[in-house]
Amino acid sequence: MTANAIGPLKGDEPGRSERKRRAILDAATEIFLRHGYLGASMDDVAAQAEVSKQTVYKQFESKEALFVEIVSGMTGSAGDKVQLEIAKLGEQDDPEAELLAYAERQLIVVLTPRLMQLRRLVIGEANRFPALGRALYDGGPGRAVAGLAQAFARWSERGLLETQDPQAAASHFNWLVMGEPVNNAMLLGDDAIPEAAALRRHAVDAVRVFMAAYGKRR
Template sequence: MADLTEIDPISRTDRKRAAILDAATEIFLHQGYLGTSMDEVAAQAAVSKQTVYKQFASKEALFVAIVTSMTGAAGDVVQREIADMGELDDPEKQLLAYAERQLLVVLTPRLMQLRRLVIGEAGRFPELGRALQEGGPGRAVAGLSSALARWTDRGLLSIEDPQAAASHLNWLLMGEPVNRAMFLGDAAIPGPAALRRHAAEGIRVFFAAYGNRARQTP
């Protein structure tokens, strides 16, 4: 019987790349950027160091790939319904569900560890900060802006600048709990019930500012 890895060398390469990313993610998160060596990544991924460098030209490139992968996966969960959200009725209900999902996904120990690592290295490697910004807050604000603009067009919200309003909502929701977790550690991450209460209060404040008052008047 033919060796499937010989028939499909691309899938074999993909498996090696995934193994390298998985191994490197664990090492980076536990040992930090400076404490991680490409030799250790190769050993944990069960590949040669040459294979690691064939996939990733440098330790920085590997770390950027990890940041992009982790933020992309988290963003996919948060953004899974946002493309069509502006076409739905009851924006308050839709945004509350979005807010709860965003808080529960982003405020996990692994993503907070990643954020701390990126901030620590962003001065030397601005690509890291850019990858986190674009894949995290930047993507969230862009998706929200599109939905808010559509709801405004439909007369369900009253917003002059959807981009600014999306930024206000994003940081109204994320600012306090993210800063608390960043500064005080994983033990300070609120539990699911507390995050849902925080989401509800944030959405209430947002609609006090941007709700369509003409529609709300009896």
């Protein structure tokens, strides 16, 4: 008699549980982003995930815990993509070219409608979940600036940039690149997210201004 004939394999249940958890998270993400925190219900999440409400509460003890998991997961995923790019900076000999490539990729990662919707949602719930605003900052711009500061310090040590304060320089660069596009998208909606060509022009201008301030003097 095979193992399947007498019941599920030992590893089947964890796999099934993980699939249900993923389905719940996917469904809840869509519902939270569409209806906001107050407009979302665990009944709707269960229905869209095609699981029982009991299963939802087995995976997440409350709507608050589900919301925190979604925000943390989306923020962490976007932050990981940005950090992969930052890790490559500071080793090459052409800061301007490397920063331009990084700026374009960062804009593409951050300026996605879902991440902009998440930012608006977290800001709207800041009083209810103050720790989530901090988590969004630490996992997003705070993490990016810290990584950039390390890259700028390496370039400065090699004489390729002139930064007395790499942390301040990193903050300046981050806001030169992200400030206007993110503010427009946050306040004016997804239709205000520029096309790829416009993002590239913005990245070129931001890097040019940064290099005028911090580039190696010839």
